[in-house]
Amino acid sequence: MRDWLRLLGHVTRQTLRSGRRSAVVLAGLTVGQAAVIAAMALSQRALVDSSAAHRVAGVVAAVVVGAAAYAIMAATGRIRGNLMIILVARTRARLSEEIQRRVSSIPTLTHLEHAPHIDRWNRIFDSSGAIAAMPWSALDSVVSVLGLVVTVGLLVSVSPWLVLLLVLAVPLVLANRWADRALRDARDAGTPLLRRSTRLHELCVTPEPAKEVMLSDGGAELGREAGRLWDQAARQEAAAQLRGAVRRSLAWAVYAAGFAVAMVIVADLIHSGAATVGTAVLVVSLVTQLQSQLRQVLDSMAVAAEAGHAVSHYWWLRRYAESFSAEGAAPPAALVEGITLDEVSFRYPGAGDDALRSVSLSLPAGSTVAIVGANGAGKSTLIKVITGLYAPTGGSVAVDGVPVSDLSPEMWRARLSGVYQDFARLRLRLRETVGVGQVRFVRQGAAVGEAIERAGAPLLTGLEGQLGAEFGGPEPSLGQWQRLAVARSLMREVRGDLPPLCVVLDEPTAALDPLAEREMFEHFVGQVRAARLRGAVTVLVSHRFTTVRMADHIVVLDDGRVTEQGSHADLMAAGGGYAELYHLQERAYR
């Protein structure tokens, strides 16, 4: 409840920022609605009483007040509706931007890769409309309850027994709550199915995976599976809706029976002379009004419940994002000692085993370090831990003796560059594709041009030309995309007050032959010379020993552990696994 109230406060502030005047008008109209409802009910009563007492002036006054109340209700209803749509849409946009900002502030990758985290995401985005509408559903609930109180008060003035109609509303409230919860659980259970279905669909329509899907003729099968998952989620939701509708109908049946009993009570009152026919008219009108007010209360409670469910996900995100302190020391201007790892271990969330086990390494300032190992040995994971994309689950990484966890994540990120194994193919304007490597300089054509030239990347189009066949531009080959990714990473070299302290190259060259790969690594290492002179550590991952041997220091990983390390000469002299693999590759290429 506390979290719900805090979020209500937050969304109310966002709503006021989205349009203070509209919000005040809307709130006034909503609260005024309660007064209008009361005026309508009171005018009905006055109409009945005045006509029974043959007071013409009273009848006229009641008709005028009643008609004015109806007219105000009808006229303001549309204004209210439109204002609400506009305000909720604006608030929703603000909330989406805020959520996006909070996500971008998280310096690690886990929340983007771990399924339960991704599902929380989707639920926040799915419910963002209900969250943005929170102030209005809360106000609507209060106003509807006030209207209910007025109606019930008038009914009680006819006969105290009529208060029982309100008791009959209890099954309605309970049935509604049950139905909301069942629907929410069904949506939660459907989220992973929908995520999987969307991913399968993307496999068929995104050019890169789609070519393999076509080759294996698996498109129809994947499409069927995506459809099946979608259907399963839709069926679960429909079943929950149906079960909820059955319970609601039963509760309304109980309410209708109560309505019949109320009519019997009123008939008895008329029969005994304790009430007039006018009273019967009043009761019918009030009971009908009570029914629509109950519906309103239940509807606004349903919207509040939908938002209420998202509340836990929203606060989870905020707390998770805030657990990564944005504060911290600035990294050194230049590295003196280097980067050290002390007993670092890392386990992916939900995994049964560690991907890195007690890794202790010293990466001296200015050195080039190569990491080798079989597939799945943990090379990419190690790179991501070194660069802070994953926080170690044990041990620590330090930069010139300062733990990375004590550095400002933003400032540390600004001092990293490189190319990852799965580099992005950013189909943007050429200037943007490369310039986003140092986003502050993305508009500086000269800087982008220099990075492209230094990377030896192709000028398939002018700097303002659009890349990507799907956008009508030239489509770079795989090797050309690699060069563009290298150019992007060099943006931090060619512009920027402070060059990178750590440069990583995680096998972005898998498509090149060994000699081309070596040439590219040499070229890259040459290009980041300025950074190395300021102590930057260059970390390479490669399976090719022709590349690996040029590094100052080589680290051999096996099943998440460091099994050997040293210079190429040291490792060859030691005659261990490294030397064996080196000879094997050497023979293969001879």
Ligand SMILES: Nc1ncnc2c1ncn2[C@@H]1O[C@H](COP(=O)(O)OP(=O)(O)OP(=O)(O)O)[C@@H](O)[C@H]1O
């Ligand atoms: N996002 C992830 N979530 C869970 N487990 C992962 C994830 N990424 C990698 N792993 C697991 O961590 C281990 C190490 O993977 P990693 O990608 O670091 O290996 P690698 O040495 O770079 O392999 P390769 O040479 O094939 O690129 C593997 O067992 C892999 O299954």
